[in-house]
Amino acid sequence: MARAAGTTVGLLPLCLENMHILLIFVYMDDLVDGVLEALVELEVTGVTVVEGAAMERILADDVPIFSGLLQTIGGSHDKVRLVLAPLAQRSLVEPLFRLLAENGADMADPAVGRLCLLPAEFPEPPGS
Amino acid sequence: MRRLVALAMLAALFAVTTWIDTGPAPGATPTFIAGLVLLLGHIAGHAIAAIGLPRISGYLAAGLLLGPDLLGVISTPVAGQLHFLNELAVAFIALAAGAELHVAQLRARLGLIGWLVVSTTLVTCLSVGLIVFVAGPALLPFAAGLTTVQMAAVAALIGVVAVARSPSSALAVIRECDAHGPFSETVLGVTVAIDVVTIVLFAIALSTCQALLSPNGALDLGFALMVLVEIAAGIVSGAAIGMILSFYIRRWPDNIALLLLGTALVVTEIAHGTARYVQDTHELPLHLEPLLICVAAGFVVRNVGSSGAAFSEAVERVSLPVFVLFFTLAGASLDLQALRRTWVAALTLVAARSSSILAASWAGAAIAGDQSSGRRLFGFTFLTQAGISVGLALEVVRRFPEWGEEFATIVVAAISVNQVVGPVAMKYALQRVGEAKRT
Amino acid sequence: MKLVLAAALVTALALAGSRFSFLHLPLAGVRGSLWVRNILLTGTEFIFIGLLLGSPFLGILDDMTLVGLAPILGMGLSWIGLLFGIQWQVRRWDGVVRSGLLPALVQAGVVAVIITVPFYFLLRWSLDLSHAWCLVGALTLGAAGSDTAQSALALVGRSARGEGRALARLLRLVADLDGLVAVVVFGAVCWLPVLHGDTGSVGLWAALSVGLGVVMGLVVVALTSYQLAEEELLLVLLGTVFSGGGLALYLSLSPLFVNAVTGAVVANLSQERVLRSLQSLLVRGDRSVYVLFLLLAGAQWHPSGWSVLLLAGAYLMLRTTGKLAGNWLAFRGVVAPAVRGHMGLGLLSHGGLAIAVVVNLQQIHDGGSPVVDAVTTIVLVGVIVSELFSPALVWRVLGGARPMPSS
Numbered sequence: 001m002a003r004a005a006g007t008t009v010g011l012l013p014l015c016l017e018n019m020h021i022l023l024i025f026v027y028m029d030d031l032v033d034g035v036l037e038a039l040v041e042l043e044v045t046g047v048t049v050v051e052g053a054a055m056e057r058i059l060a061d062d063v064p065i066f067s068g069l070l071q072t073i074g075g076s077h078d079k080v081r082l083v084l085a086p087l088a089q090r091s092l093v094e095p096l097f098r099l100l101a102e103n104g105a106d107m108a109d110p111a112v113g114r115l116c117l118l119p120a121e122f123p124e125p126p127g128s
Numbered sequence: 129m130r131r132l133v134a135l136a137m138l139a140a141l142f143a144v145t146t147w148i149d150t151g152p153a154p155g156a157t158p159t160f161i162a163g164l165v166l167l168l169g170h171i172a173g174h175a176i177a178a179i180g181l182p183r184i185s186g187y188l189a190a191g192l193l194l195g196p197d198l199l200g201v202i203s204t205p206v207a208g209q210l211h212f213l214n215e216l217a218v219a220f221i222a223l224a225a226g227a228e229l230h231v232a233q234l235r236a237r238l239g240l241i242g243w244l245v246v247s248t249t250l251v252t253c254l255s256v257g258l259i260v261f262v263a264g265p266a267l268l269p270f271a272a273g274l275t276t277v278q279m280a281a282v283a284a285l286i287g288v289v290a291v292a293r294s295p296s297s298a299l300a301v302i303r304e305c306d307a308h309g310p311f312s313e314t315v316l317g318v319t320v321a322i323d324v325v326t327i328v329l330f331a332i333a334l335s336t337c338q339a340l341l342s343p344n345g346a347l348d349l350g351f352a353l354m355v356l357v358e359i360a361a362g363i364v365s366g367a368a369i370g371m372i373l374s375f376y377i378r379r380w381p382d383n384i385a386l387l388l389l390g391t392a393l394v395v396t397e398i399a400h401g402t403a404r405y406v407q408d409t410h411e412l413p414l415h416l417e418p419l420l421i422c423v424a425a426g427f428v429v430r431n432v433g434s435s436g437a438a439f440s441e442a443v444e445r446v447s448l449p450v451f452v453l454f455f456t457l458a459g460a461s462l463d464l465q466a467l468r469r470t471w472v473a474a475l476t477l478v479a480a481r482s483s484s485i486l487a488a489s490w491a492g493a494a495i496a497g498d499q500s501s502g503r504r505l506f507g508f509t510f511l512t513q514a515g516i517s518v519g520l521a522l523e524v525v526r527r528f529p530e531w532g533e534e535f536a537t538i539v540v541a542a543i544s545v546n547q548v549v550g551p552v553a554m555k556y557a558l559q560r561v562g563e564a565k566r567t
Numbered sequence: 568m569k570l571v572l573a574a575a576l577v578t579a580l581a582l583a584g585s586r587f588s589f590l591h592l593p594l595a596g597v598r599g600s601l602w603v604r605n606i607l608l609t610g611t612e613f614i615f616i617g618l619l620l621g622s623p624f625l626g627i628l629d630d631m632t633l634v635g636l637a638p639i640l641g642m643g644l645s646w647i648g649l650l651f652g653i654q655w656q657v658r659r660w661d662g663v664v665r666s667g668l669l670p671a672l673v674q675a676g677v678v679a680v681i682i683t684v685p686f687y688f689l690l691r692w693s694l695d696l697s698h699a700w701c702l703v704g705a706l707t708l709g710a711a712g713s714d715t716a717q718s719a720l721a722l723v724g725r726s727a728r729g730e731g732r733a734l735a736r737l738l739r740l741v742a743d744l745d746g747l748v749a750v751v752v753f754g755a756v757c758w759l760p761v762l763h764g765d766t767g768s769v770g771l772w773a774a775l776s777v778g779l780g781v782v783m784g785l786v787v788v789a790l791t792s793y794q795l796a797e798e799e800l801l802l803v804l805l806g807t808v809f810s811g812g813g814l815a816l817y818l819s820l821s822p823l824f825v826n827a828v829t830g831a832v833v834a835n836l837s838q839e840r841v842l843r844s845l846q847s848l849l850v851r852g853d854r855s856v857y858v859l860f861l862l863l864a865g866a867q868w869h870p871s872g873w874s875v876l877l878l879a880g881a882y883l884m885l886r887t888t889g890k891l892a893g894n895w896l897a898f899r900g901v902v903a904p905a906v907r908g909h910m911g912l913g914l915l916s917h918g919g920l921a922i923a924v925v926v927n928l929q930q931i932h933d934g935g936s937p938v939v940d941a942v943t944t945i946v947l948v949g950v951i952v953s954e955l956f957s958p959a960l961v962w963r964v965l966g967g968a969r970p971m972p973s974s
Contacts, residue, residue: 131793390578
């Protein structure tokens with residue numbers, strides 16, 4: 001499991017059919033560990049954590065009119081952690097939601113984060 | 129408990145503020161009453177949900193409590209100042225209702241929707257009309273001096289008003305229950321379609337009645353024609369607005385909610401303004417229905433082009449405050465005095481309407497060959513009534529001033545009961561069918 | 568009909584303005600004068616658009632229409648007050664913010680005093696106003712002048728290098744914090760009995776202002792202590808904004824101040840999760856509401872005679888003097904003397920809360936009164952002139968800053 005920005009370290013699951021990419025946007029810094037623990041518990045490997053900033057933050061960074069202090073002290077989704085993970089079984093999503101909620105990262109709450117799943121394809125190099 | 133504390137603090141703030149009153153700045157009163165309506169509606173909605181009733185019953189109850197008949201916080205002048213919010217809410221909800229009608233999903237159920245519309249319209253109109261005609265002055269004291277023909281005309285008008293539904297209530301309960309599925313989509317499709325059917329039927333009934341009741345007995349086909357023109361104009365202009373919205377959302381997909389509120393506001397004003405202009409310049413009673421225009425616009429955005437999903441999402445995000453405002457203000461406008469005076473007639477009408485809708489829905493679903501688990505429950509979702517029915521009753525007052533007032537009092541009292549009972553029955557049906565994801 | 572179309576027009580302009588103004592990117596291609604670009608990048612052009620739409624010119628936003636739009640303005644003021652207050656979450660402040668607070672408030676206080684005292688006499692002499700109205704006008708100008716807008720600092724500050732970067736951060740922190748003086752001083756203006764038909768006392772109106780804000784804050788804390796979905800939070804937020812703003816206006820108090828108190832209570836007593844969501848919702852309205860203020864302040868502007876323009880000149884001079892003296896005094900031992908001498912020139916950017924204060928005064932007192940007209944003209948001219956020059960001055964103060972995004 002890697003926490004370096006933009007790099008994926010770790011083992012990808014062997015089963016490449018029906019693969020999905022799991023994206024979890026975490027808006028609260030202190031909940032990232034809870035999210036990662038839930039993924040570990042489900043034996044999800046090849047996880048990457050990327051740090052980012054919300055669009056509002058970047059736009060507001062130009063000229064905040066009345067919300068300058070909020071930027072200075074860092075509020076309002078100023079930092080977003082994006083957890084990327086390949087998911088071999090779609091059926092893991094339901095237990096994942098439950099585990100995340102148990103770890104305090106309830107994805108039903110938009111202030112905590114968002115979870116989405118994209119179908120993924122891992123094409124093989126020509127001739128292999 | 130914490131909500132009760134909040135309620136007590138709001139009540140104290142209101143009492144202190146109105147006690148001190150030193151001549152408020154312009155716009156202060158409607159602004160803070162609108163705020164109170166939102167917060168108290170929120171508290172009442174949660175309180176009533178705790179006993180299993182739909183939240184809109186809580187909003188209505190909060191409005192009733194704040195209204196002129198009880199606490200008087202929303203007095204008649206204040207309600208007048210907030211009227212534009214009410215109209216805005218109606219138009220916005222109509223946009224939302226149109227956006228719920230997804231052709232791809234409805235196509236498979238067009239037969240069922242058609243049969244439900246036909247059966248409930250015919251059975252409700254005929255049976256309620258027949259009961260009124262047979263009961264005569266025993267039910268409607270003002271009918272004592274009417275001839276048989278005149279009595280038939282009054283019965284027909286009440287029968288047509290009984291057909292009208294409330295798309296706003298239906299949509300609010302569906303949203304609150306987070307209901308998704310064929311049953312909910314069918315219910316909304318039927319409810320919206322029946323509103324259009326009611327307008328046409330009412331125009332025909334009104335023209336016929338005027339012919340029967342006026343001294344010279346001439347049939348005023350002009351009015352019926354005018355209504356057809358209004359409906360066509362409403363649908364065409366709504367479709368045009370929908371195309372423009374669709375284009376705009378595709379190009380600039382942010383701030384959609386504010387755009388929609390602005391659209392609702394402008395459509396309402398332009399519809400009323402055009403009606404006034406045509407009346408003043410050509411003396412024609414044109415009445416463009418903002419509701420119809422907005423339903424058509426919402427329908428077009430949802431089904432034409434690629435911006436339907438973004439549109440629906442934006443509508444959903446801001447619909448709760450709009451619902452709370454609309455239903456709390458609707459609760460404040462419930463006429464308790466009228467209900468107290470005419471409760472026997474009102475409850476008879478409610479019973480006649482409810483039983484005929486339940487029977488007709490069951491029959492309609494059976495004729496359409498519907499085998500789903502909800503086929504016996506459709507009727508429970510069609511009991512809601514509001515908005516447009518009151519408008520129809522007021523049109524009767526305008527056309528028949530000699531007995532229209534008493535007619536409207538009884539009809540509005542019955543609508544008030546339906547407005548309260550309808551959402552409860554609808555939530556029950558959605559839960560029984562299993563499409564309600566939230567309780 | 569006209570009211571609704573005006574409301575739709577103003578909303579459309581506010582939306583378009585929030586999208587196309589204040590940003591580097593969309594206007595990066597604007598060529599020509601640096602001054603023109605400064606005006607466009609700081610949204611000041613909306614004052615002129617408002618003036619054009621107002622009764623002296625096109626008449627779309629005439630006085631009757633503006634009265635009809637009062638609830639929208641009340642809501643806007645309330646929104647900004649809440650947004651301002653909800654940022655004051657003391658437990659999240661780090662050492663930098665804590666150490667910057669006192670100097671920021673001292674410099675703003677000095678500016679407020681340097682503007683208020685001379686203007687009390689200037690208004691009395693030039694407009695022949697009573698003692699009470701001179702006090703209202705002078706204190707409002709003091710409040711408006713004490714605040715520093717973020718625009719010039721945000722436009723130029725990010726291109727600063729080396730020591731200039733640290734100074735830019737300090738200046739932005741001061742600009743973040745010194746709005747407190749503007750909000751509190753203007754809140755106090757609304758405690759003067761003259762604004763309440765000479766009834767009650769300063770103490771009574773002060774207690775009501777603070778009490779109203781605190782109780783509304785506790786209402787929000789109580790209602791949001793349950794698990795609420797985002798749409799329900801929006802409902803509570805709108806309810807609070809309408810109620811708080813409406814109640815304040817009902818009592819001729821400042822919605823800006825009352826809701827700032829509400830925001831501060833919410834910031835310090837709410838759960839972190841709720842607070843983040845509320846902040847996120849409020850920030851979305853930041854620019855749209857500001858453009859709305861600029862438009863309506865411009866529409867209610869009745870430019871009145873050369874004498875008021877002379878007063879505007881005096882206001883600019885006093886504000887510049889105040890900023891220089893205030894910073895020199897407040898940052899002793901914090902900033903090197905050579906920098907401290909001209910540091911105040913980096914804080915001349917004007918707008919934001921100053922415009923909100925003017926709009927608030929227009930809301931609680933008749934638009935046609937001489938004091939409102941004079942304050943409006945003085946502050947608007949002050950904002951326009953300041954926004955022409957301040958980016959260049961910030962650039963000079965920061966020394967190492969590169970030129971602004973070039974055409």
